[in-house]
Amino acid sequence: MPKEHDMEQTVTTGFIQPWVSIYNRVTNLVGITIPLLSARIPMGFTIMFTFLFAAYRWLFRVVILPSDYFGWQPDTPEIDAVSGNFTSMFHSILLITLLYPLLLHRLQLIFPSEKITEAPRAWQDGVNASLELCTGYMIYDTVWGVFARNNFNYALLSTGDWCYVGHHIATSVCMVGCRVIGAGHIFTMLFMLFGELSNPFNSTVLIMERAMREGDCCAGYWIINGYRYAQISYAIIFFLCRVIIGLPLAMYTTYDVLLTKRGRKNVPLMTGVLWMLAVWGVTIGSIPWIKESFIMVQNFMQGQKMKGYLDHIEEL
16 A cells, blocks of 8 residues: 555656646635535636636537538537537546546545545645536536527426436535535545546547538548447447446445445535435436447347437438
C-alpha cells in the first residue's frame, strides 16, 4: 500500500496535476451558500464547464458541421441533436480521463463510504474537480439540451424531458451532497465512470444514425459500413458496465453505506437511504437498455441485421 506522501507526490506530478492546478485557480471565484448548513460550496469550476460545453456545442452547430467539408444543413433539429451528441462525447471523455487515474490512486483503499479527508489534499481537489465538471455538464445539458431546444417554452416539454431534467437535478444534488458531507465521493465516482464508459460509443451510434438520415451529404462509406460495429461495441460495453460490473457494485455500495459501522458513521442514515434509492433507481431504470444491448449482441453473433435508422433507409 503506498505511503501517504508518495501518493501525494504521484497525484501532483501525474495526469491529475493540470486539473488540480486549474481547479484551484477557478473554483473559489463563484460559490453557493447552503443556509441550513451555513456552508459555502465553491462552484467556479462548475460554471466554467457549463459555458465551455455550451461553446463546444455552438462550435459544432454553427461552424464545424455546416462547413463545406461536412455539409450538414444549418439550423435544423438534426444538426442541433448531433452537436449535442458531440458535446456529450466530449464530456464523457474528459470525465473518464480524470476519474480513471483518481480511482487508480485509491484502488487498494476503495470503500464507497470513505471520508474524503482520508486522502491526500491533491487527490481531494481532483475529486472535487471531477464532481464539478460533471455538475457543469448537467447544468449545460438541462439549459441548452432541454430548455433551449424547446425555446424555453415549458409547455412543449414532454414527460421524457421532465424525467431527463429530474435525473440531472438528482445527480447534481448527489454530487453537491458528497462535497457537503465529505463522503460518498467514491461510489459516486465509480458509478460516474461505469455510466460514462459506454457513452462515447452510444454518441457515435447516434451521430452515425442521424448522418445516414441526412443522406449522401453526411453519410460516407465508413459511416454506413462502420455503423454495425459501432452498435455492437456500444452494446457490449453497456452490458458489461451495467450488469457485470454495475449490479455487484450497487449491492456492495448498499452494504457498505447502510450496513457497516463505517458507512453509518460517515454518511447520515437518511442521506444514505436516498442515495441508495437513486442508485437502484438508475440500475432498475436501465433494464430496457440492458435488454436492448443483449439483443444487439445476440443478433450480431447470429449474423442478423442490426436495427436502427439504416433499416429505414434501406426501405426507401
